[in-house]
Amino acid sequence: MPDMPWITESAPVLPRGRFRQRRRALLASACAGLLSLGLAGCKSPPKFDGNDITGSPIGRDMAMVDSGGTLRTLADYRGKVLVVYFGYTHCPDVCPTAMAELADAMHALGSDAKKVQVIMITVDPERDSGPLMQKYAQAFYPSFIGLAGTAEQLRKTARSFGVYYAKGPELTPGNYSMNHSSSFYLLDQQGKARVLLPSTAPAKYVIHDIRQLF
Amino acid sequence: MKSLNQALLLSALCGAPLAAQAAPAAMSVSVCWIRALPENLPSGGYFKMTNSSGREVALTGVQTDAFGMAMLHQTREKNGMSTMAMVKQVPVPAHGTVSFAPGGYHVMLEKPRKPVTPGMNLPMTFLFSNGQKLTATCEVKSAGAMSGSMSGTISHSH
Numbered sequence: 001m002p003d004m005p006w007i008t009e010s011a012p013v014l015p016r017g018r019f020r021q022r023r024r025a026l027l028a029s030a031c032a033g034l035l036s037l038g039l040a041g042c043k044s045p046p047k048f049d050g051n052d053i054t055g056s057p058i059g060r061d062m063a064m065v066d067s068g069g070t071l072r073t074l075a076d077y078r079g080k081v082l083v084v085y086f087g088y089t090h091c092p093d094v095c096p097t098a099m100a101e102l103a104d105a106m107h108a109l110g111s112d113a114k115k116v117q118v119i120m121i122t123v124d125p126e127r128d129s130g131p132l133m134q135k136y137a138q139a140f141y142p143s144f145i146g147l148a149g150t151a152e153q154l155r156k157t158a159r160s161f162g163v164y165y166a167k168g169p170e171l172t173p174g175n176y177s178m179n180h181s182s183s184f185y186l187l188d189q190q191g192k193a194r195v196l197l198p199s200t201a202p203a204k205y206v207i208h209d210i211r212q213l214f
Numbered sequence: 215m216k217s218l219n220q221a222l223l224l225s226a227l228c229g230a231p232l233a234a235q236a237a238p239a240a241m242s243v244s245v246c247w248i249r250a251l252p253e254n255l256p257s258g259g260y261f262k263m264t265n266s267s268g269r270e271v272a273l274t275g276v277q278t279d280a281f282g283m284a285m286l287h288q289t290r291e292k293n294g295m296s297t298m299a300m301v302k303q304v305p306v307p308a309h310g311t312v313s314f315a316p317g318g319y320h321v322m323l324e325k326p327r328k329p330v331t332p333g334m335n336l337p338m339t340f341l342f343s344n345g346q347k348l349t350a351t352c353e354v355k356s357a358g359a360m361s362g363s364m365s366g367t368i369s370h371s372h
Contacts, residue, residue, distance in 0.1 A: 091298075092287070094298075096258065136255070168298065172324060179295060181295055200291055200317055
């Protein structure tokens with residue numbers, strides 16, 4: 001898979017999601033199939049800018065703890081569009097950038113922001129507690145939630161999302177970094193996986209795809 | 215004799231910085247900002263460097279009294295995976311600019327001496343391969359502040 005074209009720092013011209021063309025082709029063939037069966041009209045499902053992961057079990061087994069120590073699963077967030085991001089607090093650049101972008105998206109959504117729940121899950125259970133994750137997430141936007149858990153809880157949850165994480169080198173004495181998948185997972189109000197976007201995707205694509213799930 | 219030596223030494227010491235000041239400064243730094251994070255967590259510093267000289271000049275380091283540690287880092291994204299790497303120096307092409315911006319180059323700032331809160335202005339000193347050393351004031355912005363890329367720091371080389 002080549003690098004995402006939109007991450008290059010100096011490229012102000014951003015391509016339309018390249019996943020989209022593939023999806024369009026699939027849609028077209030699906031509609032053609034239905035038409036050939038004589039079914040009138042083909043109500044097109046949402047067109048996402050990100051990668052459509054509808055039908056996948058991604059995230060289904062999420063189970064992490066909140067700042068009060070309560071185990072949280074997808075069932076707790078029914079009725080909200082979920083945006084899930086995996087990161088860690090000792091992350092000076094990419095995680096705060098991703099979270100700031102999501103905060104930006106919430107501001108852009110205005111009154112619709114209350115239909116969205118952003119959840120950040122730590123990939124660094126050694127250093128990130130539930131209360132620290134909550135404090136961190138809330139620093140970006142008041143309604144954001146941070147979840148933590150044991151190494152085992154993280155292992156299961158990350159596997160459910162297909163998230164990779166591993167300790168990286170110590171960049172300064174005693175401060176290791178984490179290598180991790182940096183993506184936004186969008187789940188609909190029923191907790192079903194719908195869209196996967198790189199966290200470097202421009203906010204307008206994230207906002208667009210969130211809106212498709214209202 | 216001793217006093218003559220001292221005078222020579224003094225003039226040598228003073229002469230060097232004077233000579234450096236006489237030449238037009240090749241490098242300048244603008245729109246420097248630091249992201250405020252809770253709990254004294256490591257944070258990122260961002261800015262734009264402009265090289266007005268006809269030769270490539272590299273940023274070799276950053277110093278600040280406001281933090282216990284300041285290092286040049288780069289976020290690298292590949293296949294949806296994010297990793298962080300140390301960088302020794304960042305070249306700025308002749309008559310070009312390079313921005314440290316969220317998701318790319320950043321100064322990793324650790325161990326703030328005092329809690330860093332939005333609205334503070336902190337000095338940061340930049341060291342360059344041509345011997346130039348300059349200090350810029352960096353504004354502390356809230357955690358949710360978006361990148362400089364939103365406020366026109368995307369730059370072009372000529």
